Amino acid sequence: MIRDITLGQYYPVDSVIHRLDPRTKLFGTLVFIVSLFLADNLAAYAVATLFLAVVIRLSHVPVSFIVRGLKAIVVILLISVSFNMFLTPGTVLFQLGFLKLTWEGLKIAGFMALRLIYLVIGSSVMTLTTTPNELTDGLEKSLGFLNKVGVPVHEVSMMMSIALRFIPILVEETDKIMKAQMARGADFETGNLIQKAKSMVPLLVPLFISAFRRATDLAMAMEARCYHGGVGRTKMKPLKYARQDRIGYLVYAVYFAAVLAVRAVL
Amino acid sequence: MAIRAEHLNYLYGAGTVYEQYALKDVSFQIQDGEFIGLIGHTGSGKSTLIQHLNGLLRAESGALYYNNENIYQDGYDMRGLRSKVGLVFQYPEHQLFEVDVFSDVCFGPKNQGLSKAEVEQRAREALIQVGLDERFWQQSPFELSGGQKRRVAIAGVLAMQPEVLILDEPTAGLDPKGRDEILDEISALHKEKRLTIILVSHSMEDVARYADRLLVMNRGEKLFDGPPKEVFSHYRELEAIGLAAPQITYIVQDLRRHGVPIAEDITTVEEARDEILRLLG
Amino acid sequence: MGIIKASRLIYDYVRRDEADQVEEVSRAIDELTLDIQKGDFVAILGHNGSGKSTFAKQLNGILLPTDGTVWISGMDTRDDSCIWDIRKTAGMVFQNPDNQIIGNIVEEDVGFGPENLGVPTDEIWRRVDESLEAVGMTAYRLKSPNKLSGGQKQRVAIAGVMAMRPECIILDEPTAMLDPTGRREVIATLHDLNRKEGITVLLITHYMEEVIDADRVIVMDDGHLVMDGTPRQVFSRVKELKTYRLDVPQVTELAWELKQAGLPLPDGILTMEELMGALLPLMKEKFPEQVSLEVE
Numbered sequence: 001m002i003r004d005i006t007l008g009q010y011y012p013v014d015s016v017i018h019r020l021d022p023r024t025k026l027f028g029t030l031v032f033i034v035s036l037f038l039a040d041n042l043a044a045y046a047v048a049t050l051f052l053a054v055v056i057r058l059s060h061v062p063v064s065f066i067v068r069g070l071k072a073i074v075v076i077l078l079i080s081v082s083f084n085m086f087l088t089p090g091t092v093l094f095q096l097g098f099l100k101l102t103w104e105g106l107k108i109a110g111f112m113a114l115r116l117i118y119l120v121i122g123s124s125v126m127t128l129t130t131t132p133n134e135l136t137d138g139l140e141k142s143l144g145f146l147n148k149v150g151v152p153v154h155e156v157s158m159m160m161s162i163a164l165r166f167i168p169i170l171v172e173e174t175d176k177i178m179k180a181q182m183a184r185g186a187d188f189e190t191g192n193l194i195q196k197a198k199s200m201v202p203l204l205v206p207l208f209i210s211a212f213r214r215a216t217d218l219a220m221a222m223e224a225r226c227y228h229g230g231v232g233r234t235k236m237k238p239l240k241y242a243r244q245d246r247i248g249y250l251v252y253a254v255y256f257a258a259v260l261a262v263r264a265v266l
Numbered sequence: 267m268a269i270r271a272e273h274l275n276y277l278y279g280a281g282t283v284y285e286q287y288a289l290k291d292v293s294f295q296i297q298d299g300e301f302i303g304l305i306g307h308t309g310s311g312k313s314t315l316i317q318h319l320n321g322l323l324r325a326e327s328g329a330l331y332y333n334n335e336n337i338y339q340d341g342y343d344m345r346g347l348r349s350k351v352g353l354v355f356q357y358p359e360h361q362l363f364e365v366d367v368f369s370d371v372c373f374g375p376k377n378q379g380l381s382k383a384e385v386e387q388r389a390r391e392a393l394i395q396v397g398l399d400e401r402f403w404q405q406s407p408f409e410l411s412g413g414q415k416r417r418v419a420i421a422g423v424l425a426m427q428p429e430v431l432i433l434d435e436p437t438a439g440l441d442p443k444g445r446d447e448i449l450d451e452i453s454a455l456h457k458e459k460r461l462t463i464i465l466v467s468h469s470m471e472d473v474a475r476y477a478d479r480l481l482v483m484n485r486g487e488k489l490f491d492g493p494p495k496e497v498f499s500h501y502r503e504l505e506a507i508g509l510a511a512p513q514i515t516y517i518v519q520d521l522r523r524h525g526v527p528i529a530e531d532i533t534t535v536e537e538a539r540d541e542i543l544r545l546l547g
Numbered sequence: 548m549g550i551i552k553a554s555r556l557i558y559d560y561v562r563r564d565e566a567d568q569v570e571e572v573s574r575a576i577d578e579l580t581l582d583i584q585k586g587d588f589v590a591i592l593g594h595n596g597s598g599k600s601t602f603a604k605q606l607n608g609i610l611l612p613t614d615g616t617v618w619i620s621g622m623d624t625r626d627d628s629c630i631w632d633i634r635k636t637a638g639m640v641f642q643n644p645d646n647q648i649i650g651n652i653v654e655e656d657v658g659f660g661p662e663n664l665g666v667p668t669d670e671i672w673r674r675v676d677e678s679l680e681a682v683g684m685t686a687y688r689l690k691s692p693n694k695l696s697g698g699q700k701q702r703v704a705i706a707g708v709m710a711m712r713p714e715c716i717i718l719d720e721p722t723a724m725l726d727p728t729g730r731r732e733v734i735a736t737l738h739d740l741n742r743k744e745g746i747t748v749l750l751i752t753h754y755m756e757e758v759i760d761a762d763r764v765i766v767m768d769d770g771h772l773v774m775d776g777t778p779r780q781v782f783s784r785v786k787e788l789k790t791y792r793l794d795v796p797q798v799t800e801l802a803w804e805l806k807q808a809g810l811p812l813p814d815g816i817l818t819m820e821e822l823m824g825a826l827l828p829l830m831k832e833k834f835p836e837q838v839s840l841e842v843e
Binding site for chain 2: 173176177179180181182183184185186187201202205206209210213
């Protein structure tokens with residue numbers, strides 16, 4: 001299941017979306033998320049759908065790949081949808097015991113589900129088209145003003161970048177440790193909650209020790225390559241706005257205006 | 267008969283663009299008490315194969331029998347199989363977790379549901395078998411040297427009293443002496459405890475010295491299956507897939523090419539020395 | 548003075564208990580004196596725990612001497628103001644390929660060192676191009692390191708060091724976690740860099756086959772330097788090597804065994820060709836009709 005999470009993964013193809021400056025994409029994602037919370041009718045969602053469809057098309061990332069990322073949120077989705085469906089007061093459509101399905105509930109649940117799905121898809125499109133390094137560079141630069149209030153922006157973004165690199169390595173390692181312990185008769189599946197939690201010890205101890213080991217090794221390797229924080233560092237890929245970014249910002253403006261207009265008019 | 271595999275197939279990433287056979291139509295038999303060397307380079311399918319033998323992975327198609335019982339039939343006791351077919355993974359760091367060596371070795375037999383006395387008895391026996399000195403038993407497994415960790419990991423599986431012992435590259439990262447010591451321990455287990463051994467290795471020199479029979483894997487398929495001397499006679503094919511026969515094989519082949527009447531089935535330094543001295547004697 | 552020089556180097560690992568009191572002191576390096584010439588390919592052999600990795604970490608200031616001195620290109624490693632120059636001059640490659648690659652894309656990882664050194668952007672790109680070319684990894688520059696084989700990852704790590712324009716590369720058991728193909732790949736790359744770019748290579752290993760082409764072989768045991776010479780000189784002392792928990796390649800061992808049994812063979816045979824050259828005349832003498840010295 002952990003392999004299905006597309007959020008945070010990079011899909012290596014070339015496209016106009018891939019070439020956008022990460023700051024442009026970060027800002028665009030922000031605009032899109034805000035628009036989702038403002039959209040409260042079908043027409044506004046139609047605009048959002050169109051926008052998302054065009055972006056996905058331009059990104060050259062297969063739709064099936066993006067949709068797979070939704071598997072990870074199915075449970076959250078089902079829970080929030082059913083809560084909204086049955087617990088919203090209003091015109092009763094159908095009743096089963098104390099559960100009342102209302103028209104209003106259905107509507108809210110529908111929008112809610114759409115919002116959640118678009119939210120995940122929207123942010124996955126950003127991570128799928130932006131390498132983790134670009135992403136952290138973008139964050140570092142956009143949030144640079146926080147440096148003044150004492151937030152170590154460079155360190156935090158370096159940390160994020162390294163974390164992203166080690167996720168797949170640790171996922172694989174977890175799998176190996178599980179198998180090594182299963183070969184010794186460990187059982188990770190059956191038993192009650194307490195037994196299950198206890199059975200995690202043989203998995204978590206080796207995993208933590210390995211992670212700490214990797215961290216010290218990595219720190220040594222970084223020092224050996226003259227890493228000494230963000231001061232005096234140059235960039236191999238400095239961020240530079242280009243023509244497509246200016247177009248991007250224009251598109252956002254138009255899109256945002258369209259959502260607001262549709263919302264006001266209908 | 268211990269293990270019989272019939273037409274095993276296993277796919278990685280089934281249904282995606284990355285779909286690839288990790289095992290393709292693999293069949294073989296392993297008799298009780300054999301010492302098998304399983305060879306192949308990274309990605310050849312040898313790691314996938316050994317995980318099938320104790321049921322950690324399940325083939326897409328094909329059948330696998332342990333002591334003539336189909337392990338894929340409904341209700342087959344998989345956990346029971348895992349204690350009969352012991353698998354020691356490559357890195358001991360992946361399994362050591364307890365506060366001290368002795369408790370760590372107890373983990374396997376404890377999972378088998380044995381009494382405390384029995385569990386401790388087995389752990390003691392296993393630690394003695396792998397030759398780990400008693401002064402290490404109460405130490406943290408994380409403070410041991412590479413070779414000692416490896417011994418604890420092997421003891422952790424031995425304590426379950428398996429009939430078949432599979433070791434995935436037990437010598438990786440050890441220095442030459444450490445490597446010889448571990449291999450000698452394994453060989454002793456084979457001789458004294460009559461365990462069936464499957465040794466996974468990249469090193470032709472190592473398997474030539476210990477194994478009765480070699481299985482060579484390449485791209486998920488079984489390429490060769492036979493005694494070392496027979497497999498090494500295919501040294502050209504072995505080279506083509508990125509493996510090489512032991513250096514000794516090349517020397518013998520070269521001598522024969524020059525017309526020296528040296529026996530062909532020589533695979534170790536000792537055999538070569540004796541044969542050359544006999545010829546010149 | 549050579550590019551790497553150690554004089555009466557001592558290093559103690561100190562273990563402290565919770566109250567910060569010294570609990571145990573173990574000497575990892577004991578009065579090691581060594582001088583390595585620029586442009587040489589030097590191999591350091593030793594069993595696990597012989598002190599060879601500790602020595603490697605002394606060479607770019609990751610560890611500092613307890614006593615004695617280490618100079619890199621004339622700079623004392625204890626001089627704080629030189630530390631970045633030392634690390635730039637003596638680049639280091641470690642054992643585990645996964646734990647030293649920082650970038651999420653090959654080329655970004657190679658650029659990491661120059662970025663830290665404050666090299667201008669254009670120059671970083673030039674260095675990344677050249678370094679990837681030098682280790683033969685240009686075709687993989689846009690790949691994720693996670694998709695590479697062990698040997699390829701180590702070549703990326705070497706490129707990452709090369710991009711800092713070092714004079715010397717120190718490799719701490721770079722092949723211990725690789726399969727035979729990966730091992731050959733890495734060793735061939737190192738010889739290439741040594742020959743073509745004139746990089747001084749210091750290879751720490753316990754695989755004997757990897758050192759027969761070195762200019763010089765040094766054997767460490769228990770923190771001491773115990774053997775020092777050409778591969779031929781060192782490998783002719785098979786018995787002594789075995790006492791240091793080391794081994795020799797099968798060809799060398801066979802030649803040595805035959806010599807012990809009284810055959811007139813030269814000392815320190817390293818390759819199959821040498822063994823054949825010495826053995827065939829003896830065979831020809833014994834079987835004059837059957838044996839031919841030349842075959843097509």
